[in-house]
Amino acid sequence: MTDSSPRSSAPADETAATKQGIKIVGFLCNWCSYGGADTAGVCRFKQPTDLRVVRIPCTGRMDPLFIAKSLIYGVDGVLVSGCHPRDCHYAVGNFYARRRMEAFKAFLPFMGIDTQRFKYTWVSASEGQQWQKVVTEFSEQIHRLGPNPGVRLRSGDNSKVSSGLR
Numbered sequence: 001m002t003d004s005s006p007r008s009s010a011p012a013d014e015t016a017a018t019k020q021g022i023k024i025v026g027f028l029c030n031w032c033s034y035g036g037a038d039t040a041g042v043c044r045f046k047q048p049t050d051l052r053v054v055r056i057p058c059t060g061r062m063d064p065l066f067i068a069k070s071l072i073y074g075v076d077g078v079l080v081s082g083c084h085p086r087d088c089h090y091a092v093g094n095f096y097a098r099r100r101m102e103a104f105k106a107f108l109p110f111m112g113i114d115t116q117r118f119k120y121t122w123v124s125a126s127e128g129q130q131w132q133k134v135v136t137e138f139s140e141q142i143h144r145l146g147p148n149p150g151v152r153l154r155s156g157d158n159s160k161v162s163s164g165l166r
């Protein structure tokens with residue numbers, strides 16, 4: 001009998017990520033989404049392996065520059081995840097974050113970055129399966145987009161980086 005459940009003790013298929021060299025950074029709130037990712041791991045839910053996690057105290061701590069610099073200097077996608085609205089450990093941090101990230105998203109095309117390379121979401125510590133869904137969908141999206149062309153261009157030619165940031 002085959003196991004069709006989302007649980008699997010087998011490591012996630014990382015051949016596509018390895019081939020394309022895709023890098024994704026996830027900024028996760030300590031109180032909810034980091035716990036959700038932990039829950040997914042403890043429950044052995046299959047997840048993509050190309051996400052590098054940065055634990056932050058709250059999404060309210062997210063400076064949009066963290067996202068911009070990540071996308072400009074090295075990664076192919078950025079995922080920010082925190083507590084659901086009204087569940088923020090600091091009451092309103094995620095409301096500030098939502099406002100900032102919506103405004104920031106509008107600037108991405110001006111920076112020459114596809115808006116699909118950035119996503120923010122809310123996942124609680126008990127939502128391991130939801131975390132699996134979010135991270136899998138985002139990873140698949142980034143793989144469809146392929147490597148971030150801005151990063152490849154800039155890493156090979158530093159003069160374009162300095163002129164692009166003026």
Ligand code: FES
Nearest residue numbers: 029058082083089
């Ligand atoms: S503590 Fe999680 S978003 Fe504020």
